[in-house]
Amino acid sequence: MIPFFTQLMTDPIVIEKADSVKSSFSQWMENLSSMSAQDLFKTVANGAVSIALKIVIALVIFWVGRWLIRRVRKMMDRIMTRRNVDVSLRAFLISLVTITMMLFLIIITIGILGIDTTSFIALFASAGLAIGMALSGTLQNFAGGVMILLFRPFRVGDFIEAQGQSGTVKEIQLIHTLLNTADNKTILLPNGPVSTGIINNYSRESRRRVDWTFGIAYGDNYDVARGVLLELLEADERVAKDPAPFVALTALADSSVNIVVRAWVESGEYWNVYFDLNERVYKTFTERGLNIPFPQMDVHLHKDETK
Structure with missing residues (x-):
């Protein structure tokens, strides 16, 4: 805080305003000393009436402004409650708007009293700039948190x-x-990068598609393998019937005939169905005479007849 106040006291705008106030006060004292008693009385009376009128107007505007601010607070609270905005975010936004409106109301009230508000605005701007520079990274994460809680x-x-x-x-x-x-x-996770980056939400939708790729050996009966897979999927109550499971030959690979399987399940059952079907396929393929291949290489030797 000490460097901030040191910077503020050396700010050219603040120094200029202080010199202006000092010069105006000196001039006012010189004019006051040169006036007669009757002129002084008239001046004081007119000044008192003018000041009293300004004070009354300022108080009325301040009271009306406070009433409007309270109305805005209640309206914001109702709207955000109806939209299920997070409690911590709701309290922060209401406080932020209230403080900002109160600052503007105070500046307007001071301006009605005849006080120059330029110095106050410069002070608030300098304070906001200093705080913003000191907390730039934190403010980025804070803004990201606000966006996440809102959207x-x-x-x-x-x-x-x-x-x-x-x-x-x-x-x-x-x-x-x-x-x-x-x-x-x-x-x-810092909210700044999260709010601006790619987010993969696996729980957003109630259903997810499970994908498998199973291989059978060359020479095995594809129709038998397809029938076994459909039979296993049909027997699992967790697998959705609509849309129906999809089974098709996807590739003739180097060491296997690959079969792709796709089925829709509830999001919470994704991994359970995935692992269970892997286990049942391994056991059932062996029982049905289907071979699960592994990478292999055939080496052919040719004898040189010239030797």
Whole structure:
């Protein structure tokens, strides 16, 4: 704070205003000493009436302004409550708007009293600039937190991937978002990069598509393999019937005939269905005489007959 006040006291605008006030006060004292008693009385009386009138007007405007600010506070609270805005964000936004409106009301009131408000505006601008430069990174994260809480690209409990990290959203703060990873680690993501980067929200939709690729050996019966896969999917109640599961031959690879399988499940059952089908396919293919190939190389030896 000391460097800030030192910079403020050496600010050319502040020094110029201070010199102007000092010069005006000296001139007023000289004029006052040269006046007669009757002129002095008239001047004081007129000044008192003028000041009293300005004070009354300023008080009325201040009272009306306070009433309007309270109305705006209540209206903002109703609107944000109806839209389910986060409680911490709601309190902050209401306080920010209230303080800003109060500052403008005070400046307007002071201006009605005849006091030059330029110095006050310069003071507020200098303070805002200094604070903004000192907290630039924090303010970026804060603004990102406000955007996340307003537009809700994800909610607490969603499983997301952002900034190269993935996990379940544990808490959304104004500066950080807390993720809980699958191995129970807590990761704090700064909200600035999160709000401007790519977010993959796996929990946003109620359904997800599970994709598998299974390989069978060359010479195995593809129709049998396809029938086994459809049979396994049909027997699993977690797999959606509409849209129906999709099974097709996708590639003739170097060592296998690859079959792609796609099925829709509830988002919460994604990994359970994925792992279960892998296990059942491995067991059932062997029972049905289907071979699961592995990479292999055929080497052909040719004998040189000239030797």
